[in-house]
Amino acid sequence: MRIDAITLFPDMFSVVRDAGVTGRAHKQEIWALHTWNPRDFTTDTHRTVDDRPYGGGPGMVMMAEPLIRAVSAIHDDRMRAHLPDAPVVLLSPTGRPFTQTVANRLAESAAGATFVCGRYEGVDQRFIDQYVDEQWSLGDFVLSGGEIAAIAMIDAAVRLMPGTLNHGDSSLQDSFQDSLSGLLDSPHFTRPEMLDGSTVPAVLTSGNHAHIARWRREQSLMLTLENRPELIAQARSKGLLTALDERFLAALAKN
Numbered sequence: 001m002r003i004d005a006i007t008l009f010p011d012m013f014s015v016v017r018d019a020g021v022t023g024r025a026h027k028q029e030i031w032a033l034h035t036w037n038p039r040d041f042t043t044d045t046h047r048t049v050d051d052r053p054y055g056g057g058p059g060m061v062m063m064a065e066p067l068i069r070a071v072s073a074i075h076d077d078r079m080r081a082h083l084p085d086a087p088v089v090l091l092s093p094t095g096r097p098f099t100q101t102v103a104n105r106l107a108e109s110a111a112g113a114t115f116v117c118g119r120y121e122g123v124d125q126r127f128i129d130q131y132v133d134e135q136w137s138l139g140d141f142v143l144s145g146g147e148i149a150a151i152a153m154i155d156a157a158v159r160l161m162p163g164t165l166n167h168g169d170s171s172l173q174d175s176f177q178d179s180l181s182g183l184l185d186s187p188h189f190t191r192p193e194m195l196d197g198s199t200v201p202a203v204l205t206s207g208n209h210a211h212i213a214r215w216r217r218e219q220s221l222m223l224t225l226e227n228r229p230e231l232i233a234q235a236r237s238k239g240l241l242t243a244l245d246e247r248f249l250a251a252l253a254k255n
Contacts, residue, residue: 001031001109001161002083003154005147006070007117008049010035012147016154025164031112033154034077038062041069050120059121067116067127074114086111087133091118091146091153095135098153100176102136106153107160115153117146176231181240183231186219218248225252 005013016022017033025031039047042065050060075085086109106113116123116132128135138149158164175185189200203215224231232249235241241249 001107001158002034002078002086002112003031004034004036004074004078004086004112004114005117005150006036006038006067006074006115007145007147007150008037008039008119009117009145009147010037013151016151016158020155021164022155022158025158025161028163030161030163031158034074036070036074038066038070041066041073053121057121061121062118062123062127064124064127067123068131071114071116071131084111086113088114088116088131090116090123090128090132090135091137091149092122092135093137093140093142095137098136098138098149098156100156100174100182103153103156104160106157115146115150117150119145180220181235182238183220183224183235184228186216186223214244217245221245221248222252225249 007013013033013035017026022031026033038049042048048063049066050062053059053061071088078085136149136153138152143149174180176182189204193200193205201215203211206212221232232241
């Protein structure tokens with residue numbers, strides 16, 4: 001998978017390119033990252049990428065032309081590498097929420113994505129209308145730029161790609177995954193067995209894998225009901241809850 005990132009701060013992406021499991025996967029060529037600075041696609045001495053907004057108001061707006069040239073350069077570079085074009089994704093508060101489902105789709109994509117990391121007050125709408133295929137948001141808050149959001153999204157997708165994690169099934173136990181019916185993951189424990197008077201739940205040391213699996217499912221249901229009840233409703237609407245799950249949830253409601 002190839003990721004292209006149009007960004008005024010390409011060094012920020014060293015975190016996902018060089019560190020952790022995503023860095024290891026990059027070295028193993030499971031995925032590739034190419035960064036493109038809009039300033040390299042300007043035509044004036046000052047390498048200007050922003051200007052005052054029409055209609056007045058505070059802040060500056062990213063100009064369309066450097067971004068258009070960057071997208072064109074990425075297209076040409078992919079053509080030379082015999083790679084397909086990728087959707088152009090703008091990181092924006094107005095975008096649709098980035099979810100585990102979107103991360104899975106990106107991880108399975110042969111083309112990857114071209115991320116446009118906006119800055120300042122926003123991006124010239126004409127660029128968005130003509131060149132952007134999708135807009136994604138990390139949440140209902142505003143960042144100084146799209147880089148942090150893009151890095152988070154890349155990390156979420158790359159860790160799902162075969163060969164990235166040491167254990168192939170690790171990602172299947174992640175919160176929001178289909179294998180957990182889209183619910184939250186259960187609590188985890190490791191050594192020591194006793195810590196400041198608190199012990200590991202006995203079921204986890206019992207060796208009874210069926211009981212452990214059921215305990216983890218019940219913990220997942222309980223945590224999700226407490227913290228993200230809308231995920232329970234979503235799983236129920238999709239028919240992902242078993243009769244045993246429903247009995248457990250009913251018992252929780254009575255208590």
